[in-house]
Amino acid sequence: MPTTLPTPSVRRPVVPSSVLGTLIFVVAETMFFVGMVSAFTISKAGAPAGTWPVPGQPLLPAAATAVNTAALLLSGGLLLGAQWLFAKGRPAARHLVVASFLLGLLFVGLQGREWAGLLSEGLTLTSSRLGGFFYFIVGTHALHALGALVFLGRVSWQFWRGRPDAELFYGSQTFWYFVVLMWPIIYVRVYF
Amino acid sequence: MASLAASLAALAPDATWACTVCGLGQEQTEWAYVAMTAVLSLLPLGLIGGIGFWLYRRSAAAGQGQERG
Numbered sequence: 001m002p003t004t005l006p007t008p009s010v011r012r013p014v015v016p017s018s019v020l021g022t023l024i025f026v027v028a029e030t031m032f033f034v035g036m037v038s039a040f041t042i043s044k045a046g047a048p049a050g051t052w053p054v055p056g057q058p059l060l061p062a063a064a065t066a067v068n069t070a071a072l073l074l075s076g077g078l079l080l081g082a083q084w085l086f087a088k089g090r091p092a093a094r095h096l097v098v099a100s101f102l103l104g105l106l107f108v109g110l111q112g113r114e115w116a117g118l119l120s121e122g123l124t125l126t127s128s129r130l131g132g133f134f135y136f137i138v139g140t141h142a143l144h145a146l147g148a149l150v151f152l153g154r155v156s157w158q159f160w161r162g163r164p165d166a167e168l169f170y171g172s173q174t175f176w177y178f179v180v181l182m183w184p185i186i187y188v189r190v191y192f
Numbered sequence: 193m194a195s196l197a198a199s200l201a202a203l204a205p206d207a208t209w210a211c212t213v214c215g216l217g218q219e220q221t222e223w224a225y226v227a228m229t230a231v232l233s234l235l236p237l238g239l240i241g242g243i244g245f246w247l248y249r250r251s252a253a254a255g256q257g258q259e260r261g
Contacts, residue, residue: 012254014247014250014251014254015247015250020247023243027236027239027240027243030235030239031232031235031236031239034231034232034235035232038228038231038232041224041227041228042221042224042225042228044224045218045220045221045223045224045225046218046220046221046224
């Protein structure tokens with residue numbers, strides 16, 4: 001009769017729970033955004049000749065927004081680099097995480113400035129179909145960016161203090177990638 | 193008799209549009225409608241399938257690692 005019990009095998013999750021949970025959320029949110037962009041695309045395509053761009057309404061500042069877009073894409077790239085350094089245990093990862101967070105803040109700040117300009121020129125939520133779609137789609141994205149920045153800010157603080165929580169880092173990173181990757185689609189479809 | 197014929201002609205079937213957007217009948221609108229319908233139909237399948245496949249690959253790689261280790 002055996003005197004020792006068999007040792008149970010150690011089961012490790014295939015992916016961190018925070019990543020899987022965030023991915024499920026991201027799938028739902030992706031459909032939400034694609035639904036809005038779809039409605040905008042059909043509405044724009046169906047506009048009678050001469051009514052798009054909307055007469056009397058300001059044009060969306062596509063060129064200026066390219067700077068915001070570059071800042072956001074760079075932020076995503078830096079976070080990818082931070083992940084690579086973090087996996088190798090290099091402390092330099094914290095610089096990239098903090099830089100990514102600051103670039104995210106810059107993106108939201110520049111978006112806010114752009115909104116202030118458009119509002120002063122007369123483009124409001126109710127001034128036209130363009131205004132309604134613009135503020136709804138871009139505003140929802142900005143809300144997601146702000147939400148992701150809350151988590152990314154916490155992660156940055158943890159990295160800066162030298163005590164990063166890997167679970168929180170990977171979950172926040174997944175959410176930030178969603179914000180970063182969704183933006184070019186919105187930018188191309190709405191601004192041009 | 194003529195008014196009866198006109199009434200019957202009015203009952204003849206015609207295309208019915210589900211909404212004002214697709215009812216405009218412009219080629220560009222129809223194209224946008226079909227394209228967005230395709231995107232909205234296929235994207236969730238792609239997203240869920242992609243995540244499922246990624247999890248399967250990770251799981252298979254983890255299983256191989258355990259067998260070696």
